[in-house]
Amino acid sequence: MGVEICVEGLTKSFGHQVIWQDVSLTLPAGEVSVMLGPSGTGKSVFLKTLVGLLKPDRGSIRIAGQDITKLREHDLYEVRKLFGVLFQDGALFGSMNLYDNIAFPLREHTRKSESEIRRIVLEKMDMVGLIGAEEKLPGEISGGMRKRAGLARALVLDPEIILFDEPDSGLDPVRVAYLNQLIVDLNAQIDATFLIVTHDIASARQVPDNIGLLFRRELVMFGPREKLLTSDEPVVRQFLNGRMQGPIGMAEEKDAAQVEQELAQLGNGAHADSVSRTEMTPRLLPGPGITRPPRWQAIARREAELHPVHAWKGAGA
Numbered sequence: 001m002g003v004e005i006c007v008e009g010l011t012k013s014f015g016h017q018v019i020w021q022d023v024s025l026t027l028p029a030g031e032v033s034v035m036l037g038p039s040g041t042g043k044s045v046f047l048k049t050l051v052g053l054l055k056p057d058r059g060s061i062r063i064a065g066q067d068i069t070k071l072r073e074h075d076l077y078e079v080r081k082l083f084g085v086l087f088q089d090g091a092l093f094g095s096m097n098l099y100d101n102i103a104f105p106l107r108e109h110t111r112k113s114e115s116e117i118r119r120i121v122l123e124k125m126d127m128v129g130l131i132g133a134e135e136k137l138p139g140e141i142s143g144g145m146r147k148r149a150g151l152a153r154a155l156v157l158d159p160e161i162i163l164f165d166e167p168d169s170g171l172d173p174v175r176v177a178y179l180n181q182l183i184v185d186l187n188a189q190i191d192a193t194f195l196i197v198t199h200d201i202a203s204a205r206q207v208p209d210n211i212g213l214l215f216r217r218e219l220v221m222f223g224p225r226e227k228l229l230t231s232d233e234p235v236v237r238q239f240l241n242g243r244m245q246g247p248i249g250m251a252e253e254k255d256a257a258q259v260e261q262e263l264a265q266l267g268n269g270a271h272a273d274s275v276s277r278t279e280m281t282p283r284l285l286p287g288p289g290i291t292r293p294p295r296w297q298a299i300a301r302r303e304a305e306l307h308p309v310h311a312w313k314g315a316g317a
């Protein structure tokens with residue numbers, strides 16, 4: 001069913017460099033959340049901290065009733081089994097074929113027989129559409145296939161939480177669309193808690209239940225998708241519309257006077273946002289034949305109230 005992750009007052013620095021501070025949010029069990037933020041704002045550091053690879057300076061991360069920041073290495077190892085992680089490049093072993101790559105966590109962390117391993121590996125390869133590619137080496141397949149193989153490997157231990165670090169990086173728009181559909185379908189099927197770091201705004205608009213934005217060493221906002229998509233907060237508006245006018249500068253933040261001037265120009269209609277605030281991007285739905293968990297009913301109702309025009313076709317399916 002997925003587990004809730006409750007982060008409170010989390011701060012991380014390297015030496016004197018504060019990466020982010022006082023971050024508090026709850027990733028609801030079984031829901032999909034996306035973390036956005038300009039480059040270098042510490043999104044990857046946040047993922048690594050959640051999985052216990054980096055220790056925060058302050059704050060707590062409660063997962064399944066335990067504050068993982070307080071755990072010793074041995075107990076942390078147990079908690080890590082709740083996680084599946086999809087790294088940017090799939091992090092596959094170049095000399096192993098896809099079957100052995102995907103079987104690797106089962107052979108490392110369980111005592112399952114080879115026939116049981118075979119059943120699980122083929123089931124997960126089927127879920128991500130890779131049946132028939134068992135013998136391929138990572139170097140022989142496309143970037144999109146490598147991501148899907150990485151995802152199959154992240155699934156083999158039946159994780160309660162899956163972290164995705166830029167799953168769409170380096171993929172063409174069509175492969176991104178397929179991957180997004182796969183993510184939505186998988187979430188409906190396995191009902192684990194998903195956290196996705198991405199720079200792809202189109203994906204961030206369609207895929208998640210919740211969106212967060214890191215900027216200036218802080219979590220500017222975290223909440224339901226529709227809250228962020230209709231927010232008036234200048235940083236959120238700038239980021240979600242991918243425009244230059246606003247507080248986010250080329251390498252760092254801009255001074256207040258410049259931001260004010262740019263936003264005034266925007267207000268005059270000089271550069272309208274590409275997607276108007278009231279026009280909510282429709283949510284990507286699980287494919288036909290995929291049974292949706294009960295929370296989808298509540299989400300469907302909530303979003304239909306906000307934008308009846310897009311009333312979900314087949315929301316109760």
Ligand SMILES: Nc1ncnc2c1ncn2[C@@H]1O[C@H](COP(=O)(O)OP(=O)(O)OP(=O)(O)O)[C@@H](O)[C@H]1O
Nearest residue numbers: 014019037038039040041042043044045046197199
């Ligand atoms: N192990 C480390 N030691 C020291 N500094 C680090 C370490 N890991 C990350 N950093 C620094 O933390 C900051 C945030 O890095 P991170 O990779 O998390 O950013 P990001 O938001 O994921 O960026 P991008 O969107 O470009 O991938 C960077 O300045 C980086 O140099």
